[in-house]
Amino acid sequence: MAGAGYISGLTTARAAGLVACERCGQVHQRQNEVCRRCGAQLHSRKPDSLQKVWAWWLAGVITFIPANIYPMLLTSTLVERSESTIIGGVFELIHYGSYGIAAIVFIASIVIPLLKFFIIAYLALSVHRHALLSQHRRHQLFVFVEFIGRWSMIDIFVVAVLAALVQLDTVAAINPGIAAINFALAVVFTMFSAQSFDPRLIWDENEAAADD
Amino acid sequence: MTDNNTPASLDVRRRKSSGFGAVSWIWLVPIIALGVILSATYQTYQDRGVAIEIAFGNGAGISKDTPIRYRDIDIGYVEKITFSSDLENVVATARVDQNIAPFLDEGAQFWVVEPDVSLRGVSGLDTVLAGVYIAGRWDTVAGEARTSFEGLDTAPLLAGNERGVEIVLRTDDGRSIAKGAPLLHKGLQVGFLDEPQLDPLGLGVTVAGFVEAEYADLVTTNTRFWDTSGFSFTVGANGLGLNVDSIASLIEGGIAFDTVVSGGIPVSMSPDPFVFEVYDNETDARESLFENEDQTLLTVGILFDENINGLTVGSGVKYQGVRVGEVSAINAIVVEEGNSRSIKLRTILELSPGRIGIAEGTSEEDSMFILAGFVANGMRARLVTGNILTGSLEVELVDVENTEFAFLDTDQDPFPIIPTTASDVSDVADTAEGVLARINELPIEDLMQGAIDLMASINALAQDDSLQAAPEQLLGVLAEARTFIASEDLQNTPDAIQTTLDQIDLMTAQLTELLTGIEEANVVGNLSTTLSSADDAVKTINSVAGEVPAVLEQIAALTEKANALQLEVLINQATTALSEIEALIASESIAALPDGANETIAQIQGILSEIQTGGAVANLNTTLESANAAAESVAASVEGLPAITARANELLDQLQAAADDLPQITAGIEDLVAKANAVEIDALMAQAEETLESIDMLVRNDATQALPGNVNASLAELEALLSEVRAGGAIENVNATLAAASEAAQALEEAAEGLPALSSQTGQLIANINAVANVYGERGRFTADTNATLRDIQEAADAITSLARAIQRNPSSILTGR
Numbered sequence A: 001m002a003g004a005g006y007i008s009g010l011t012t013a014r015a016a017g018l019v020a021c022e023r024c025g026q027v028h029q030r031q032n033e034v035c036r037r038c039g040a041q042l043h044s045r046k047p048d049s050l051q052k053v054w055a056w057w058l059a060g061v062i063t064f065i066p067a068n069i070y071p072m073l074l075t076s077t078l079v080e081r082s083e084s085t086i087i088g089g090v091f092e093l094i095h096y097g098s099y100g101i102a103a104i105v106f107i108a109s110i111v112i113p114l115l116k117f118f119i120i121a122y123l124a125l126s127v128h129r130h131a132l133l134s135q136h137r138r139h140q141l142f143v144f145v146e147f148i149g150r151w152s153m154i155d156i157f158v159v160a161v162l163a164a165l166v167q168l169d170t171v172a173a174i175n176p177g178i179a180a181i182n183f184a185l186a187v188v189f190t191m192f193s194a195q196s197f198d199p200r201l202i203w204d205e206n207e208a209a210a211d212d
Numbered sequence B: 001m002t003d004n005n006t007p008a009s010l011d012v013r014r015r016k017s018s019g020f021g022a023v024s025w026i027w028l029v030p031i032i033a034l035g036v037i038l039s040a041t042y043q044t045y046q047d048r049g050v051a052i053e054i055a056f057g058n059g060a061g062i063s064k065d066t067p068i069r070y071r072d073i074d075i076g077y078v079e080k081i082t083f084s085s086d087l088e089n090v091v092a093t094a095r096v097d098q099n100i101a102p103f104l105d106e107g108a109q110f111w112v113v114e115p116d117v118s119l120r121g122v123s124g125l126d127t128v129l130a131g132v133y134i135a136g137r138w139d140t141v142a143g144e145a146r147t148s149f150e151g152l153d154t155a156p157l158l159a160g161n162e163r164g165v166e167i168v169l170r171t172d173d174g175r176s177i178a179k180g181a182p183l184l185h186k187g188l189q190v191g192f193l194d195e196p197q198l199d200p201l202g203l204g205v206t207v208a209g210f211v212e213a214e215y216a217d218l219v220t221t222n223t224r225f226w227d228t229s230g231f232s233f234t235v236g237a238n239g240l241g242l243n244v245d246s247i248a249s250l251i252e253g254g255i256a257f258d259t260v261v262s263g264g265i266p267v268s269m270s271p272d273p274f275v276f277e278v279y280d281n282e283t284d285a286r287e288s289l290f291e292n293e294d295q296t297l298l299t300v301g302i303l304f305d306e307n308i309n310g311l312t313v314g315s316g317v318k319y320q321g322v323r324v325g326e327v328s329a330i331n332a333i334v335v336e337e338g339n340s341r342s343i344k345l346r347t348i349l350e351l352s353p354g355r356i357g358i359a360e361g362t363s364e365e366d367s368m369f370i371l372a373g374f375v376a377n378g379m380r381a382r383l384v385t386g387n388i389l390t391g392s393l394e395v396e397l398v399d400v401e402n403t404e405f406a407f408l409d410t411d412q413d414p415f416p417i418i419p420t421t422a423s424d425v426s427d428v429a430d431t432a433e434g435v436l437a438r439i440n441e442l443p444i445e446d447l448m449q450g451a452i453d454l455m456a457s458i459n460a461l462a463q464d465d466s467l468q469a470a471p472e473q474l475l476g477v478l479a480e481a482r483t484f485i486a487s488e489d490l491q492n493t494p495d496a497i498q499t500t501l502d503q504i505d506l507m508t509a510q511l512t513e514l515l516t517g518i519e520e521a522n523v524v525g526n527l528s529t530t531l532s533s534a535d536d537a538v539k540t541i542n543s544v545a546g547e548v549p550a551v552l553e554q555i556a557a558l559t560e561k562a563n564a565l566q567l568e569v570l571i572n573q574a575t576t577a578l579s580e581i582e583a584l585i586a587s588e589s590i591a592a593l594p595d596g597a598n599e600t601i602a603q604i605q606g607i608l609s610e611i612q613t614g615g616a617v618a619n620l621n622t623t624l625e626s627a628n629a630a631a632e633s634v635a636a637s638v639e640g641l642p643a644i645t646a647r648a649n650e651l652l653d654q655l656q657a658a659a660d661d662l663p664q665i666t667a668g669i670e671d672l673v674a675k676a677n678a679v680e681i682d683a684l685m686a687q688a689e690e691t692l693e694s695i696d697m698l699v700r701n702d703a704t705q706a707l708p709g710n711v712n713a714s715l716a717e718l719e720a721l722l723s724e725v726r727a728g729g730a731i732e733n734v735n736a737t738l739a740a741a742s743e744a745a746q747a748l749e750e751a752a753e754g755l756p757a758l759s760s761q762t763g764q765l766i767a768n769i770n771a772v773a774n775v776y777g778e779r780g781r782f783t784a785d786t787n788a789t790l791r792d793i794q795e796a797a798d799a800i801t802s803l804a805r806a807i808q809r810n811p812s813s814i815l816t817g818r
């Protein structure tokens, strides 16, 4: 039974003429526009969901580019003064043999943000097109993106802590670069983008197929 | 259950219109983000600085991120280092602050700052640790900005933050000057010198100098510079001189300056650096002040008859003690006078017209005319001694009064000839002879004669008959007075008085009347006057006698002075004293003294005779009244006699006192003569001659004459040594050492970078070994030893790690040793 519903015979709430309040969970007839319990707007699907996804996604991409071009850290010591970008920092860590930390930084600051962009774009695109992955896999991707979003801020935390701690006047000082704020914005925008995505859209293709 | 499945009942409410249509407002977010990013990017692009290229001869330690500094503030960084296309230069491409870029015009200079060690201190030490940097210097006026520059090989004179005035010094010899040498004013450094450079024509050396702003006004067009480097040892008309300036200037050379004459224009007003000559020494520099180089020198000749040995080219020409020129040449010429021809030495002088009072700007002809006027008024040339020891001569122009007329012989070719006058040359021998001649010329005989005359006069006075007779006459007076008093008439008078007592009473009034008459006749008054005259005379003698000790004092003083060898003065004073004494003795009051005394005595006698013979006794005998009156009168008169006697005695005493002083005078004069005799003139002469001979020998001694030469030679050697030190690269060696130290520090740094890895490897090794050791399983001796060894290694590694960390944290500890 569960197996059959799992595959194709799934009936969506919308198909059943129902709509659930997103705030309190009260189920209404689809004709209802406002929750009778809590007064929230009732949407069978988030309005303009894909537009919002794409808008936040685009803002994220825009801010992610300077985040990788400009220096993340401004390190000045008595001897020298250096600016390091994210990717430059990774290479520097590799050069000094800190492969583990290099990997962490690389994954947290490069791989995950890029992965999020691709996943969100894929999810948003796959709503209206034929997707290679099953609906369940795509839903799992969405959950993953939502979960992983907060961990992208690890870079920002490192920069913030370093900049706060290492302020030894002329001997050594670390200051955040322009990239830091761009990176933070990119992460925030990506999270907004992911939240704007209505995962119910994933399942709508069944309905559309059923409608056909 | 069915309730649960039943959806909520229908409750249709209208949805509020969003009012945004199909396109969501959310698209504003990426648009704003894009705008912000783009504007930020543009801003960054704008602010990234202006790219410039600086070409250096060699890299000298510059690298990517080497800062460019202006007034010690970073204004840009090197972005990359490349070679020029022909590999001739290293081209550093850098970005500099946008605000600075407009000032980087043609005048901008760049150079690499490296550690430098010189005698005056160490500079650029910070670059040992922090690496070299590129320093820049440019003016504060924005010009036509450039982006390509030639870097300087060495730091320029001004590093950019000093303010002051730049000058150019010209000298014949750059050997004694090194870059950075101090410019000294009154011994204090007020500036420094740049690298000496060969004159483009090869005629000399020019060196740019810099005077700090606060001292800039000290340098005027009247300022003179001279070389103070090393020692200088001079022997000249001014005597011996040894000058040693500051040690720094000894090694690096140095130029001092001073402005003695006011009125110059400060060179800071000049747009271009003002050019100064550097003189060899301070004396030349100061003397040059009086030479106006623009003014043409007057060239005149002199034909000296005397031996001019000691006069050389360069000898001074003085006028009233001021140097007005110098001897420019000495040569022999043939002079034809009538039929005879003779060879004469012609000395040619160059005179500065301004220094003999001829106004600036006067033409040469006019100057010569004025000079001719001076000569017509008595100006003559003569040789004078410049230095008595070396026997050097100078030419002096003197104004001679009442001289034979002479004129500036302008017919002589090529130079007019100034007439000469007797020379005032005094060499050592001449001077000694002069001393002797002066001693010879002392009028000692006159002195003796005067003393003899004086004593003769005093003797004559003492032996004068009238003076000797005075006491006798006085005795006579007294005797007569006694006789009178003892006369019978007078003795009998009391009896007569007794017999005529009544008449006495009767006659009292008449007697009174008579006495009044006598008083009116002023007999007693006359007597008093006479006596007071005598008294005056005596007093005069007395005062004269009072002066005698003063005379003696003077003579004694003279004697002392005679001992002090001021013979001329002594003679003058002695003569004066003697003439005073003579005048005193010859004075009328002294001459009149015996006469006056005699006269007084005669007067006294006369009075007594008058009293005796004037009929007073007779009248007394004949008329009691008269007798009484006379008796009273005489009694009154007699009362005055003791006073006379006393005064006469006083007179005698005073004369006696005067006579007592005479031996003293005589003794003093004898003393004087003895002392005059005792002046060991012969010995003096002998000593003077001896001294002079010694001096002469000293001067003639080869060693003495060679002394200045030797000293100068030694000094020259020392200077040569110093210039070797300068040229031999001692400082460069130190710099090289520093560079090596810098490299060592770099190597150390690299090594330090490797240390953490080393220590971690060591730790790993230890862990491995530990693991191996554990395999043995036993806590045997081997394991324990191994563990101890490993712990030691671990500790050593830790120590190295901590050292490495310390060095990384605080690199200056390498230098400070902490």
Ligand SMILES: [Zn+2]
Residues within 6 Å of the ligand: A021, A022, A023, A024, A025, A026, A035, A036, A037, A038, A039, A040
């Ligand atoms: Zn609700």
